[in-house]
Amino acid sequence: MIAHLALPRILRLGGGAVREIGDVVASLGLTRPLVVTDSFLVGTGAAERMIKDLTAAGVSPRLFADTVADPTTDSLAAGVLAIREHGSDSVIGFGGGSPMDTAKALGLLGRQGGQMRDYKAPRANSGPALPVIAVPTTAGSGSEATQFTVISDSSGGEKMLCVGPAFLPVAAVIDYELTVSMPPRLTSDTGVDALTHAIEAYVSTKANPFSDNLALVAIGTIGRVLRRAYADGDDLEAREQMMLAATTAGMAFSNSSVALVHGMSRPIGAHFGVAHGLSNAMLLPAVTAFSVRAAPARYGDCARALGVATGLDDNATAAGNLVSALTELCRDLRVPTPATYGIDSDRWHELIPVMAEQALASGSPANNPRVPADTEIRGLYEQIYS
Numbered sequence: 308m309i310a311h312l313a314l315p316r317i318l319r320l321g322g323g324a325v326r327e328i329g330d331v332v333a334s335l336g337l338t339r340p341l342v343v344t345d346s347f348l349v350g351t352g353a354a355e356r357m358i359k360d361l362t363a364a365g366v367s368p369r370l371f372a373d374t375v376a377d378p379t380t381d382s383l384a385a386g387v388l389a390i391r392e393h394g395s396d397s398v399i400g401f402g403g404g405s406p407m408d409t410a411k412a413l414g415l416l417g418r419q420g421g422q423m424r425d426y427k428a429p430r431a432n433s434g435p436a437l438p439v440i441a442v443p444t445t446a447g448s449g450s451e452a453t454q455f456t457v458i459s460d461s462s463g464g465e466k467m468l469c470v471g472p473a474f475l476p477v478a479a480v481i482d483y484e485l486t487v488s489m490p491p492r493l494t495s496d497t498g499v500d501a502l503t504h505a506i507e508a509y510v511s512t513k514a515n516p517f518s519d520n521l522a523l524v525a526i527g528t529i530g531r532v533l534r535r536a537y538a539d540g541d542d543l544e545a546r547e548q549m550m551l552a553a554t555t556a557g558m559a560f561s562n563s564s565v566a567l568v569h570g571m572s573r574p575i576g577a578h579f580g581v582a583h584g585l586s587n588a589m590l591l592p593a594v595t596a597f598s599v600r601a602a603p604a605r606y607g608d609c610a611r612a613l614g615v616a617t618g619l620d621d622n623a624t625a626a627g628n629l630v631s632a633l634t635e636l637c638r639d640l641r642v643p644t645p646a647t648y649g650i651d652s653d654r655w656h657e658l659i660p661v662m663a664e665q666a667l668a669s670g671s672p673a674n675n676p677r678v679p680a681d682t683e684i685r686g687l688y689e690q691i692y693s
Contacts, residue, residue: 308515310515310517312517313454313472313475313561314475314558315441317331317335317477317479318478318479318481318554321481321482321483322483323482323484324482325357328361328364329365329366331478331480332364332366333366335438335478338367339366339393339395340361340366340395340396340398341368341371341386341389341393341395341413342354342358342368342370342401343409343410344357344370344371344400344402345402345405348444349370349372351488353485357442368399371385371389374386374402374405374409375405376405377405377576377577378458378459379461380423380424380458380461382409386409386413387417395417397414398411398413398437398439398440399439400442400450400451404447404584407443407448407451407456408450408458410441411439411450411456411476412474414436414437414473414474415432415436415437415469415473417437418434418435423458423469424460424467428467428470428669430469431470431471432470432471432474436473436474438476439476440476440478440479441476441480443479443481443485445553446483446489446497446501446536446546446549446550447496447498447553448497448583449504449557449560450557451476451481451554452476452554453475453558453560453561454470454471454473454561455561456469459577464577465665466665468669468670481550483546483551484543484546486549487540487546490540491537494540495537495641495642496585496588496642498537498584498640499584499588499591499642500553500587501557502525502529503568503587504556505522505556506522507563507566508559508563508564508565509559509605509609510598510609511560511565511674511675513563513564518558519559522559523609525555525559527614528548529556529613530613530614530615532549533549533636533640534640536549564671565671566598566671566672566674567594567666567671567675567679568591570667570669570670570672570675571662571666571688572586573586573666574661575590579650579655581645581648585648588637589642589644589691590687592630593687593691595630596630599627599629601677602676603622603623606622606625606626607621607624607626610626610629610632613629613632615629615632616628616629644693645693647693650692662688663681663684666684667681
């Protein structure tokens, strides 16, 4: 098997790395970046500091802070206009998964135009696109190292997966100090998101030796420190390790794929406004339990990496331990069910057929070790509700 791999050209890692953003941009020969962020980072002053650091490096930035959670096709229009008005030669995604997804989409639209629905999977997008520099402020999405973006279609609500090297950041600045202000709920949701990326990258039918190694390292790290980061946001060692694990997991699934959890997660976010990491967490134990019998050796390896099985355990036992451990982890992190989150039962069950259809159409379930039928996806949605 020949693996086709893609990684950011430049990585800056460590506490305080964000202050080097001007040097990173200048070293790439770029001069007019659009800084894509959100109102929260404007409110904290972090966006203003980045603008000052860029300006001090001789760069001419423009700030765009109108990103929205779970970006939509409508929300991109103002960003495309900002790129044209500024004459931007690059885009900086500064924030969590939503600002980075927005930045990636704007990088493509800023060069090629059109509508995001023109670029959704299964189309593979190789460019051209404006170069993107990613600066994550959460330890979860791994978007700083992936060739994916997810944009919701405002006209129909579908969460569209868009893939290809055109969306891969040319550089990533990974500063764990930016995550210290994350509250426990966000720490939990993004952390389980990163764990889901790593597990799905490893069990995916598109896995390869390169992604395997990254995935297992990320699983082991998250197993050791996620509860610590959740319990004590000032635990800097846990914050640093979670940030590294999220990026590592991002590299893993970007060079493998995600699978059934993600396929089922996107419709939950689209129809009920549930954050992506949280909808992954709602699904992860049940989908893993559904899938383990199709690849006990792969799931057994995940259990051993997570520290809930040893080499003395056979694969079936180890895989069973993984399901139990994920259930316990989500309980410890107080992950709600759709019911306890407040989603109306009638509306949930009314939309199950639509969500199952959208999950299958995304293509991600086809990468799962056990490829589900429509009726099985419906059953899983029924199962996780309460």
